[in-house]
Amino acid sequence: MKITDIIRFAVRASVGYPTRTLLMLLAMAIGVGSVVVLSTLGDGARNYVISQFSSLGTNLLIVLPGRSETVGGPPPLLGITPRDLTLEDATALLRSSYIRYVAPITLGAAPVSRAGLEREVTILGSTPHLFQVRQLEMAGGRFLPEGDASRASAVCVLGYKIKQELFGSTPALGETVRIGDWRFRVIGILAKKGQSIGMDMGDIVIIPVASAQALFNSASLFRIMIEAVDRDAIARAKDTVVKIIRARHDGEDDVTVISQDAVLATFDRIFTTLTLTVTGIGAISIAVAGILIMNVMLIAVSQRRAEVGLLKAIGARNGQIIALFLAESAILSILGAALGLLVAAAGTWGIERAFPEFPLTMPLWSLVAGVVVSLVTGLVFGVLPAMRAARLDPVLSLSRR
Amino acid sequence: MISLSRIKRVFTVGDEEVNALRDVDLDIDTGEYVSIMGPSGSGKSTLLNMIGLLDRPDSGTYLLEGEDMTRLDDSQQAALRRHKIGFIFQFFHLVPRMSAAENIELPMMLAGMAVAERKKRVEEAVEAFGLTDRARHRPDQLSGGQRQRVAIARATIMQPHILLADEPTGNLDRVSGNEVIDILESLNRQQITLIMVTHDPELGRRARRQIHMVDGRIESDRCPSINEKGPAEQPRE
Structure with a gap:
């Protein structure tokens, strides 16, 4: 059996039952569409925050008064409020060779x-x-x-x-x-x-x-904003800042130094996780669509028992019958995914119109993932109905009208 | 060509075991015209399905052209059904969403035949069966006789050696029924072995060899035509 024949047969079968096909396409389209839109939103949020931080400058260190980390040891007997940062502290930092601007x-x-x-x-x-x-x-x-x-x-x-x-x-x-x-x-x-x-x-x-x-x-x-001489000097500049301030503040580590890279990396991690989470939630709807495909294909198999029996009688091997039914669910999944991408494009366009300053780009990986996941879903959930069709007893399927 | 010996087939219906075929022995030569008759439940359809490789015997041997069918696996049997056997059913079993021409093309599609060859054969078959102006119609736009002619075209498109017909006229009026029988008999004259299950005695009597089944056994197997007139019994072994 030629591959073009398999595809043609499957397409004809899908077109032959339009309501069923439309429902399945709709389910798959919603699944794929939500995955792509959600991942686009997550990615957009991440890009937005990162570009905001990047626009601060490069090789940046920020010195804040007060300590954000604790380092063991007994609590002080008397409460100490952090020493203020002064203009002299800032001027002193300029002495470091790792620091260009303060x-x-x-x-x-x-x-x-x-x-x-x-x-x-x-x-x-x-x-x-x-x-x-x-x-x-x-x-x-x-x-x-x-x-x-x-x-x-x-x-x-x-x-x-x-x-x-x-x-x-x-x-x-x-x-x-x-x-x-x-x-x-x-x-x-x-x-x-x-x-x-x-x-x-x-x-x-x-x-x-x-x-x-x-x-x-x-x-x-x-606060004090510092620019290190170059990217490699950031870590050493940070150490020097802590050392200089400690010397000036009677040996107390009472400042926090954050580097832009660290902040960026943290935000990057947070937003990547967020994106994956919402994408995962979207993926559930693809799974639901897959189960729907399985359900509908099972119904299709029992509706088309006589047809399966006939195919066997005229010499279709079990493998051919599996191929025909699998092709049908795969084609429905692919069409659904394509429709889903259109839905996603429309959704993204709408969101862009509503929030023009929010940068939205559909990440390529989500397009690929959406299509691949839907195809795999279609095939996986198509296997059971196709196997059932192949296992039908031709005599029994032909004897009923 | 077809040789069945001691074929047994038991179905389990609920708790009961139904013996559809009990030790059936049967030999059919190439080009024969055989009718199988008998009351419903006598096992005639099971016998036909057995010959057509749609069903497997529980015991016994079936040789088709000298080859032991019971040893073949599913896909080897499917290949034989594709190339050597044509089925015709009471309810036609056309694929409803496909046109007459596409239904006729189906076995060649499964066989992976080249498109050009397929088109050529379909064209010839459509003409031979008088369906030229109906080729683009879907089955629900065809009359019963036309549907059965499409089904016969489909059954014969792979040029099989054996044609198995299960009540081919059971769902047709007398005129189109006769038409269908004429077609089948003319195919038989071209050396295709024709085996037909029917419970219409008039139809059964047209066959050169008539088999009667009762209760899973062959009760009588006669060739009345050997001595032109009169129903002289010619029991065959």
């Missing part, structure tokens, strides 16, 4: 006003190194001036959006704005760069770190 960060909110327009804005106090560390771009003017970090000066860099709100289309460079009780001269405007980790770099005002400390009347830093 950007101390002070964060706060203050009213920013100009010519009667006033708004509460996030104020970020830092040094010129922030420019390299966060890979910022200027739309005009220049970034914070080099010089002694501990000296305050009344200059500021505006985010793209806040510039639009305060100045509109008129030039802002050289103008002054009032931040809190202080007047600052605008020396630069940030280019439009979009969000990174929830902080909208367009809706921000950057001032020298010493000015920010004076503005918020605080000597402590929110």
Whole structure:
């Protein structure tokens, strides 16, 4: 028996019972479609988070005050609050040869006003190194001036959006704005760069770190961002940071240093697991579709007993009958899978329309997995009905009409 | 050509054992025209299925053209059914979703024959059986006589040596029944062995050799035509 004949026979048989065939296609399409859509969503979430972290900069270390890990030993008799990070700590870090840039960060909110327009804005106090560390771009003017970090000066860099709100289309460079009780001269405007980790770099005002400390009347830093000289130096830079801070904090390990890579790897793991989980849930529906295929094929076999008996009488071997019925369930599975991919494409398109900023790409592996799983399901669940057909006694099947 | 000896077949129906065939001995030569008659349950269909390799005896030997059939496995038997045996049924057993031509083509498809050869043979058969304008029709668009002609075309498309017919006219009116019998008899004249199960005595009497079965045994086996007129008994062994 030729393969084309097997396929033609199976297709004719499927077309011969349209309701049954449509139901089976629907079940398989929903199964494959949900697998692809769910894995696309999971993958999209993962890509989204990772791109957010990557946009922070490269070879990045972040120093936070306070310790997030415990290291054995008896609990202290007196409660110790973690020492604050200071500007001096940040300056000291620059001595390490593994570290290229150090950007101390002070964060706060203050009213920013100009010519009667006033708004509460996030104020970020830092040094010129922030420019390299966060890979910022200027739309005009220049970034914070080099010089002694501990000296305050009344200059500021505006985010793209806040510039639009305060100045509109008129030039802002050289103008002054009032931040809190202080007047600052605008020396630069940030280019439009979009969000990174929830902080909208367009809706921000950057001032020298010493000015920010004076503005918020605080000597402590929110965190310190560090760029290592290269990727290989990240681990050593991390050790050096811990060592330097420990020496400055009377031997206490009271800071946490996280590397961007570690964060990225963690998120990658979490989201890969998440994706696999939701895909697995989707795969259950493929299994359900498989069981439906088995059920319907079993019914088909008993409906077509006489046909099976006839095929045997005119010389079909048992293997040929198995092939014919297996081909039928395989074809239904493949068509169902193809339909499922269309459903998935439509679903993804719909989600993209609803959430345009969410990056969605159908992962290739999920397409392949969806189609392969459905085909395997069709074959596996098709075996039992096909075997039953082959085992039918031709005399009995022919004697009933 | 066909040689059955001491063929036994027992069916279990519920707790009871039914002896469908009890030690049947039968020899049929090439080109014979045999009718098998008898009341229902006498084992005539079982005998036909046995000859057609659809059923296996519980004991006894069956030689077909000198080859022991009981030793063959399923797929070897299937190959013989494909090439040497043609079946014709009371209920035609056409595949409902296929056209007449496709039904006729089916055995050649199973045999893996080349498409061009298939088309040629189907065309010839369709013409020979007077189905030219019906070839594209599905079975439910055909009359009973036409359906049986399609079934005969299908049974003979592989040029078998033996034609087995189980009540071929049982579901037909008299006119199309006669038509079908005429076709079968003309095939028999072309040296195809024809074995027909029927319980229509008139039909059975047309065969040169008439076998009567009762209760799983051959009760009588006569060849009345040898002495043209009169039902002179010619018991054969």
